[in-house]
Amino acid sequence: MEPKYLNEFDATMHMIQGKWKIMIMYELAETDERRFGELQHHIKDVSHKTLTNQLRELENDGLITRHDFKTAEPHVEYRLSENGKSLFPILDAICNWGDTHIDHKLIERSLCDE
Amino acid sequence: MEPKYLNEFDATMHMIQGKWKIMIMYELAETDERRFGELQHHIKDVSHKTLTNQLRELENDGLITRHDFKTAEPHVEYRLSENGKSLFPILDAICNWGDTHIDHKLIERSLCDE
DNA sequence: CCGTATCCCGGCCGATACTG
C-alpha cells in the first residue's frame, strides 16, 4: 500500500470534501437512517448521479453504512457509522467558524444553526 | 452581494481547501513570518505558480497578510492574520482526527505530530 | 527575488438516458 495523501490533514480533507457530503451526514445525524429517495428529497438540488457518487465515497471511506434489503421493490437505507459520528465535533467546529467569521450575505442557507 | 456558498461549512471549506494551504499556514505559525522563497524552500514539491496562487487566495480570504518591501531586490513577507490564527484549533482537530482514524501507511509525512 | 501568462491534464459534478 503506497502513500496516497500528503499528510493527515490532506487525508481527512479528502474524506469530507465533496459538495454534498456534509449535508448528507447532517441529514443522517438528525434522522438516524434514510432511504436514498428521502435523502434526494431533503437535500435540495443534488442530482441523482452525484448523490450516488457521494454516498459511495462516504461508504468506501467508512463514514456511513449501506443496507440493501434486496426486496423486489428496491429498498436501501443509509446510516452513520461510528467513524462518521466521531467527525461531528469537527464538522460543527467548521460550521461555527464560518458562522462567526464569514459574511452572512455570502451564505445561502444556514446549516449549523438549526 | 449574492450568496456564493451553500452554507457555513461550504464557505469555510473553500477557505482552507487547496493542496498546500494548510502547510503554508503551519509554516507561518512556526516561524511568525516567511519570505516567498523561504516558503518555497520549506514546502517540498510545491510549484512556483501554485504557491503564488495559494498565497493570493489565503490573502484574499483574510487568513494571511502580505508585506511588500518594494526594494530594488524584491522582498516580500507573509504572516498569519488574526483570522488565520483563529483557525488553528480546527486545523489541529482535523489533523488529529486523521492521525487516529486513518491508516498511517497511506500518509506520506506526518504534519500534526511535530 | 518575486510575479504573471500559457498550455495542458485530471477530477468533480451536472444533465440525460437506460436498466431491473
Add this chain to the structure above:
DNA sequence: CAGTATCGGCCGGGATACGG
C-alpha cells in the same frame, strides 16, 4: 426505487517560460 453509463463543462494545479 435505486443504480449505472455517457457526455461535457469547469476548475485546481503542474510545467514551462518570460518580465520587472
